[in-house]
Each structure stands twice: as C-alpha cells, then as structure tokens.
Amino acid sequence: MSKLINMLRRENPEQHTGAVTCIVVGAGSRGSTYAAYAQQYPDRMKVVGLAEPREYQRNQIKERNNVPASNVFTDWREAVKRDKFADFVIITTVDRDHKDPAIAFAKKGYHILLEKPIAATEADCREIVSTCKPYNVWLAVCHVLRYVPWAKKIKEVITSGRIGDVVNIQHTDPVGFWRFQHSYVRGNWRNEEESSNCLLAKCCHDVDLIKCWMGEKKCQRISSFGNLSHFRKEDKPVGAASRCMDCPQTIETSCPYSVKRLYLDEVKSGNQGWPVSIITDVPDIESVTEALKTGPYGRCVYECDNDVMSHQVVNFQFEGGATASLTMVAFTKKVGEREVKIYGTRGEISMVDGVVKVFDFLTGQTTTERLEVDEFAQRRGYHLIQTFVTAIKENNPELIETGADETLNSHLLVFAAEKARKENCVVTINPDGTF
Numbered sequence: 001m002s003k004l005i006n007m008l009r010r011e012n013p014e015q016h017t018g019a020v021t022c023i024v025v026g027a028g029s030r031g032s033t034y035a036a037y038a039q040q041y042p043d044r045m046k047v048v049g050l051a052e053p054r055e056y057q058r059n060q061i062k063e064r065n066n067v068p069a070s071n072v073f074t075d076w077r078e079a080v081k082r083d084k085f086a087d088f089v090i091i092t093t094v095d096r097d098h099k100d101p102a103i104a105f106a107k108k109g110y111h112i113l114l115e116k117p118i119a120a121t122e123a124d125c126r127e128i129v130s131t132c133k134p135y136n137v138w139l140a141v142c143h144v145l146r147y148v149p150w151a152k153k154i155k156e157v158i159t160s161g162r163i164g165d166v167v168n169i170q171h172t173d174p175v176g177f178w179r180f181q182h183s184y185v186r187g188n189w190r191n192e193e194e195s196s197n198c199l200l201a202k203c204c205h206d207v208d209l210i211k212c213w214m215g216e217k218k219c220q221r222i223s224s225f226g227n228l229s230h231f232r233k234e235d236k237p238v239g240a241a242s243r244c245m246d247c248p249q250t251i252e253t254s255c256p257y258s259v260k261r262l263y264l265d266e267v268k269s270g271n272q273g274w275p276v277s278i279i280t281d282v283p284d285i286e287s288v289t290e291a292l293k294t295g296p297y298g299r300c301v302y303e304c305d306n307d308v309m310s311h312q313v314v315n316f317q318f319e320g321g322a323t324a325s326l327t328m329v330a331f332t333k334k335v336g337e338r339e340v341k342i343y344g345t346r347g348e349i350s351m352v353d354g355v356v357k358v359f360d361f362l363t364g365q366t367t368t369e370r371l372e373v374d375e376f377a378q379r380r381g382y383h384l385i386q387t388f389v390t391a392i393k394e395n396n397p398e399l400i401e402t403g404a405d406e407t408l409n410s411h412l413l414v415f416a417a418e419k420a421r422k423e424n425c426v427v428t429i430n431p432d433g434t435f
Contacts, residue, residue, distance in 0.1 A: 020392045021086040023049035023110070025076045025101050027057040029274060030115050030142070030381075031092035035061050037385045045389050048086050051076035056281040080104045087392055088113060088138075094188060095196045099124040102139075106131045111138040113388050117204045118407060120196040122415045129404045140388045140400045141407040143205035145338070147383035149371040151209055153356045154340065154349055157369065158213055162358060163344030169213060169324035170342075173206050176335030180310065181257050182275050184330070185231045186297045190306035198308035199224075200414050203328050206338070207417075208402065208410040210316065210324045213342065217318040219413055219429050224421040226312030230331070236302030244300060245293050257301045259292045314417045409433050 022038075024031050024047055031052075038045040047065035051073040052058035062072050073079045076093075080101070088111035091101050098119045102112055112132065118125040118141055132139045145151050158166060175184075184202070189195045199207075211219065237255070241247040244259040252258050266276050267288050276283040280291040292298035310330040317323050340351040347360045356369040384402075391399040416435045420427045429435050 019044055019046040020088065020389055021046050021048045022113075023047075023051065023071075023079055023086045023089045023105075024061060024092070025051045025079070025089055025105075026092035026094075026097075026115075027052035027054070027061045028092060029278060031090060032057075032061060033381050034090050034092065034113065034142075034385050035065060037382060037389075038065055044393070045385075049073075049079055051079050076101045077104070080108055084108050084110060087111060088388075091115060095201060096120045096194070099128055102128045103131045106135050106137045106139075109135055109137065111140075111392060113140050113142065113385065115142045117141075117196060117200045117414075118411055120200070122412065125408055125411050129408045132404055138391065138397050138400060139404040139407075140384075140391075141402045141404075142381065142384055143208045143402040143407065143410075144381045144384045145205045145209055146212065146401050147387055149373070149383075150351055150354050150356050153369050153371055154342065154351060155213060157349055157356070157358055158215070158342070158344075162347060162360070163342065163349060164346030165320075165322075166214060166217075166342060166344050167322050168341075168343040169210055170327075170340070171206055171210055171324065172327045172329070172339040173203055174332035174334040174337060174339070175202065175328065175330045176333070177256060177331050178262050179275075179335045180330035181231070181301050182262070182278075182297070184308050184310070185257075185301050185304050185306045186299055187278070190304060190308060192308055197418050198310075199226075199312055199314070199328065199417060200411070201308075203312075203326060204411060204414050205402075206326055206328070207314070207413050208407065210326060211410045211413065212401075214318050214322060214324065217320055217322055218431065219316050219318050221317040221426055221428055222314065222413065222416045222420050222435075223426045224312060224314045224417040226309035226421055228307065229310045231301050231304070231306055231310060233302055236300065240300060240302065242300055242303050243293065243298050245289075245298055247300070259298055263288055263292060263297065309421075312421070314420075316413070 019042060022045060024035050027050065035047050038047045047061065047067055049071040050058060050061055050067050053074050058072065089105045090113045091098060092115040093101065095117060098114060102114055105112060118128055157163065183189050184198060189201045195201060237251050239248060240251050244252060252260060263276050263279060267283055267285050272283040276288055279295060279297040280287045312328045314326040337353060342349040346362065347358060350357045357366055358369060359366045387399050391397055412433045416427045416429055427435050
C-alpha cells in the first residue's frame with residue numbers, strides 16, 4: 001500500500017492551491033448534498049461541471065453553483081468527451097449506472113468520489129477498481145459513516161488497546177418504518193433488479209465499519225438470513241385501494257404507511273425538504289397531491305413491485321475466532337441511528353444515539369468519550385467530502401479511508417453474505433477475499 005501511495009504522490013507532486021474543482025454526475029438528493037459543500041466552502045471546492053438528464057434538478061445545482069452553461073450537460077458522456085477540465089468527479093447516479101461513468105472518467109484521469117455502493121455487481125465493482133489503478137486515479141467511496149466522529153472514536157478506542165482484543169461486535173441499523181417504505185418499498189431501491197439488494201444499498205457501509213473495527217483480522221466465514229415481511233400483497237387490508245389517495249378513510253387513517261400522513265401532512269406543516277422533495281420537483285400541496293395520485297410514491301405499500309429484504313441478519317467469523325453480527329430492520333422508530341456493542345478482553349464499548357461509552361473491566365468504571373464537535377456535525381456527508389477535498393489539496397491519498405481496495409474488500413463480504421442468504425449456506429472466504 002505504501003508503494004502505491006508513493007507512486008500516486010509522484011504522479012501528482014504539487015499541493016493544490018485555491019479551490020479544487022469538480023464535476024457532478026447525477027443531481028439527485030445525494031449529488032445536491034455534496035455539491036452544497038461548495039456553496040458553504042467556496043474557497044475549498046468549486047463545481048465547474050454538471051451532468052443530469054432532468055431539467056429541474058440540473059438547473060438547481062447549476063444556479064446554486066454558478067456553473068457555466070457550456071459545462072452543463074444532459075448526458076455525462078458529453079462531459080467526458082471534453083478534455084479534462086476539473087480535478088475530480090462526483091458520481092451519484094443510481095446504483096446500476098455507476099460503472100460506465102466511473103470507468104470513463106477514470107480513463108480521463110479524474111479522481112472520483114463515488115456514491116455507495118461501488119456498483120451493483122461484484123464484477124462491476126472489480127472492473128471499476130482495476131480501471132482506476134493504471135490511470136493513477138484516487139477512488140473514494142461515500143461510506144459516510146467511516147468519517148463521522150462516533151465511528152472514528154470507536155476505532156481510536158480499539159486501537160489504543162483499552163478494551164483489549166475485540167472478540168465480538170454487535171451492530172444494528174434501524175432503518176425506520178417510514179424511511180423504509182419511502183426508499184425500499186415505493187422508492188428507487190425497492191427492486192433488486194432495478195437497483196441492488198438492500199444489504200448492499202443500505203448496509204454496505206455498516207459492513208465496512210465492522211471490517212474496519214476488526215483491524216487486521218480477516219473474515220473467514222459468513223452466514224445470513226432475511227425476509228421481506230409485511231409489504232406484500234397478501235398483507236393488504238381487505239377493501240384497501242391500489243393507491244393511498246383512493247383508499248377508504250376507515251382504512252387510510254389506520255395505516256401507518258399512509259402517504260397523506262407521511263407526505264401531505266409534512267408539506268402542510270411547512271416541510272419542503274427531504275423526503276417530500278424527492279417525490280416532486282416543487283414540493284407544494286398541489287404538486288405533492290398530484291404526485292401521490294399518479295406517481296410511484298402514491299402506491300399502496302402492499303401493491304408495489306418491491307422485493308428487497310425488510311430485515312436481515314449477517315453473521316461473521318474472523319481470524320482468531322472473533323465474531324460479529326449485523327442486524328438491519330425496517331420496522332423501527334429510530335431512523336438510521338446505529339447502535340453498537342463491541343466486546344473486548346479488557347472492556348466493552350457501547351454507542352447509542354451518537355454517545356460512545358467505554359467500560360473498563362479492571363477499574364469497573366464507565367467513561368463517556370469526548371467527541372470532536374465541528375461545523376459538519378449536522379451535515380451528513382460533509383466529513384467525507386471535507387476529507388476528500390483535503391486529500392486533493394494536500395496531495396495526500398492516505399487521508400482517504402474508504403479507498404478502492406479497502407471498499408472492494410468490504411463489498412465482497414456483502415456479496416458473500418447475499419450468497420449465503422440466497423443459497424442457505426455458510427460461505428467460506430478465501431484469504432484473497434474470493435468465495
């Protein structure tokens with residue numbers, strides 16, 4: 001790894017002065033989030049190009065970032081035809097559309113900030129990673145959790161040796177009942193053929209964290225079980241309509257997944273941001289009502305074409321016998337607020353609601369760890385993009401914690417887990433990560 005880093009530094013010997021420049025490919029919710037960093041910190045990053053087929057989303061980023069009209073495209077292929085005109089590219093297209101732009105921009109020499117997952121298949125992931133290397137391209141995958149203060153603090157405590165050797169990790173991702181219906185029943189990630197499996201789409205960065213916290217220990221065996229519960233045609237209440245807006249009031253008012261409650265009431269209360277901003281370009285009462293009457297987010301949750309798991313467990317065994325378990329579940333009050341327990345030979349770590357506590361077996365004392373607080377605390381993804389921008393400015397790829405090889409290795413564990421679930425078996429992982 002050190003040889004590769006030194007080679008990359010030789011290819012890019014100078015530190016960057018001024019704002020680093022980027023092209024945004026995909027102007028959806030995540031692309032807009034990363035582009036907004038440039039608005040907040042114009043001295044560090046500038047959006048100089050944009051590719052997005054949808055006019056409204058395209059114009060939003062164009063206007064907010066003053067992107068020259070000559071650098072605005074409806075198709076990323078037009079941008080890649082040009083001579084290189086930015087330091088890096090942010091790729092936030094849908095999962096199955098990651099490979100082609102990533103490979104094309106890598107061949108042009110752009111560093112790449114790529115939304116998770118790398119791609120929807122193992123073969124595509126490997127191809128992207130293998131393409132970046134000969135072109136000396138830095139690839140950072142948007143595993144945003146790796147960069148947040150509580151996750152970094154946990155790694156710091158483990159590395160310090162305070163809890164001894166890690167023997168078990170229990171990690172839970174409570175997706176949230178309304179978040180799951182939005183993204184994985186009615187939304188873009190509902191169908192594996194169209195996007196990817198839920199473990200890859202939702203939890204690949206949870207698997208990444210487990211692997212990171214285990215350190216040098218390699219995973220040797222994986223099993224997994226899951227199911228799609230409740231959001232099925234056989235669970236549809238008798239007399240319910242195919243669309244929420246047409247549902248009889250007696251049924252609609254008793255349904256926790258009613259779009260009137262989840263979307264219309266949000267707009268009426270003044271919320272024009274996520275998630276209502278996803279279902280229509282202009283999130284006012286009239287346009288949201290129309291979108292719910294005619295669009296995909298207005299469908300009955302029991303009559304969608306969703307097939308991804310609503311809950312899944314993954315069990316890992318690492319070198320030396322250490323074990324870990326990951327639980328992803330849709331039916332929760334909390335929304336994405338991870339809960340972690342890590343058990344070591346000298347103590348244990350717990351993390352709930354972003355608070356990290358360490359219990360020491362020797363002293364019997366529990367300490368609450370002090371986390372770094374900065375201006376990014378309430379801005380999801382900003383720690384990640386701040387790190388990537390800094391890496392480019394300082395010509396220091398070592399700052400990138402979720403690079404090509406590191407991320408590919410954790411993705412391979414996700415693909416192995418899905419094999420285990422689908423084939424009802426325990427999958428053995430070879431030393432080189434294959435299975």
